Amino acid sequence: MLVIGGMGVGGPGNLTLSLLDAVRSSDQVFAEAYTDPEDMLTIKKVEELTGKKVIVLSRKDLEEGQGDQVLEPAKKSPISLLVFGDPFIFTTHLALKRRAEQMGIEVKVVHGISVLSLAPSCSGLDPYRFGPPVTVVYPDERYGYFPETPYEVIADNLSRDLHTLVLLDVKHEEGRYMGFSEALGILEKLEEKLSKGALRKGRPLILLSALGSPREIVNWVRLGDVVDDKIYNLPKSIIVPASIKFYEQVPPDFQRMLHRNG
């Protein structure tokens, strides 16, 4: 049996009872380190509470071997693969699940807290007013690779007065975690190029960092402001808010930094 288990985001406190139970009854436990170098704290907590050794794999390990490292032993005995967030939100392991099922392996899913719900919850914005989310990926200008999707999704959401959750790219293998200034720079370039006015200078934005953890920072800034990435913790994401309704909770001064749960 294979358990694909979500450790949630926001650190060890967001581990669930089901996740710990699944680990306790596993013969071998693997974890995928992915979005946040500090995620090791959560993995250590799992080891401490369950007495099991967790073998950390990279996304590359999993993808290159098509998951055989976890699927082969799962044919015979209960194996857990732990991932951050929820296994099928943004870090999608659907292909692995499908492959396991094709191999006749029983798959159990344990869900975890995801940035998809944390972002509206921590921002004070209405979850009914979020359009589809989008990820800003690292462009590669040498090859003319400069995806316009983030801008298009944001512009489309704004045209319908919907907020957008914007995730920032992570290249864990290379140790690259996109910062706010880089992401905002990419969005500003897309505004120059596509000129739909969705992301003009001065436009309010919400920077979200380490959501759900004691290191959480939620901060309203304006596009064009200088942003010091070093004061924010990983993982980082952004909300591009549409109009703000009276019942949405927003700091009266856009420049005020909100520390929550700290």
Next chain:
Amino acid sequence: MLVIGGMGVGGPGNLTLSLLDAVRSSDQVFAEAYTDPEDMLTIKKVEELTGKKVIVLSRKDLEEGQGDQVLEPAKKSPISLLVFGDPFIFTTHLALKRRAEQMGIEVKVVHGISVLSLAPSCSGLDPYRFGPPVTVVYPDERYGYFPETPYEVIADNLSRDLHTLVLLDVKHEEGRYMGFSEALGILEKLEEKLSKGALRKGRPLILLSALGSPREIVNWVRLGDVVDDKIYNLPKSIIVPASIKFYEQVPPDFQRMLHRNG
């Protein structure tokens, strides 16, 4: 201090370490029973693991007293208010949080797993392809109250090839939990009335019930099929899928019922 704590959805297994820690260090613990009569199992688990007595309040208790029942003691000592899901997703307690802060009470938030992320995760559909969610509320035809918002949001999402998460109304005080057949009946009536073709008979839909729990059922049906509400557990929600992409995980036969984690 007031802790507003999310117990998640899907039963006791989805309780987090942070939630249990917050309860352990509280002088008094309140919980709001809201969406699911079986939620009492989760509240009992909190009591069992923390040794604290949990006082169950209704939403009406909280709203009529503007939360004084929890805010007054929170002026002096640590108090927890536990809610299902995440406190600020769909069961929004933002007004309570704001009132506590205005009274000078420190507020700490503990997040929980929400249907907002469970729905894409459990359906196999791509979370990047969900438009805004919507709730089907109980109409009151005596007073001509028959909200068109659910239909409008679904039609708008479909026009952009986006999936829609549809939540079903709950009137906990009256013991009314909207079933699938009632919700689908309302959507069919709206199609008759507004005739945009968004919800024609035969259209595929996904019924979601007790997501994240061992009683979870995810089932594809077609609009117009007879749906037996009794085989499904609470809480219930629906996805109106847009087109299905090759990488989304969908059962090959739409009529097949999927039991997960059972």
